Amino acid sequence: MATTYKDLIQIIITREAGIIGPEKTVEIAYKAGINVDNTGQVTNSHLTIDDLERLAEELYNAYGNVTLIGCKVAVMRAARAGNLELPPILK
């Protein structure tokens, strides 16, 4: 299965549960238009690079740069494997 933007967003949601905690992660995701169920899974059926960018911006604005460096390496690696372009905030 090819990597999708939803996969990249899932990496961030899972990761941020460890960095800012699961409740705050779900709140931030919701602000970015991303729904997360109570097992931490993203439930939107289709997500784009714009959704990814919005999520990263919301995280940065609310909790600062550590939230981005904490997920960036994993996201870059998955994006490279799936040949997906990343928004500048995640490069």
Place this chain on the structure above:
Amino acid sequence: MHDITKAIEIAEKIYWVGHYDPETALVSNPYLLVDEEEAILIDPGSVLDYHQVSRKVFTTVEPDSINYIILHHQDPDICASTPRFEEVVNPYRQVITHSRAAVLVVHYGIKSPFYLVDRNDWELTMKSGRKLRFIFTPYLHFPGAFVTYDEKTKTLFTSDLFGGFSYDWSLYANDYYLEAVKAFHENYMPSKEILSHSIKKLRDLDIKMIAPQHGSIILEKDIPRYLDALEDLDCGDYLLIP
């Protein structure tokens, strides 16, 4: 709940003496190991935390009982408060570190004589006969990095290894701590090959508790899951950033 404003005993006569600042994602954890009349301060930490850490240390032991300070590597979040501690602890104390770190930590103004782990068979025998073993974990994340294993309590003091980035800090690891550990290791550890090499070595030890210098303490039941995850982690970004 633990009262984190006080020293907390995490194993028999081993104390967490850190300071939690909710504004930081990188909480530092100094520890104090007490053995009969002798004590060892492990990774004393930043000057920013000196006031809180020293209060916890000196309400637990007499300053004169501190015969050793372990510095697992040369970073400021580990070493910077050492000259302040040197002013008050046992005048005959030694700083335990690796030769590669010793040449650097003098730049903090550290004056103590060194006990170099790589020149002392990677172990220390305390006055009581209690043994600490030092395990070389090169390039994680310093070329002279090592971790300390206390044979008596089977506690492994891992310095930056098993550390995590977390605003959601707790003294003991919660269900989500592994993700905080991955976040930190992906940024601070150089490569999967180097990380898995040392994790394999740690598997030879009978470990009851992992006490890292950042983040949360990992208890025995969770240790296999953390070893597996780190042995397999694709860390480092030198191939990802042009």
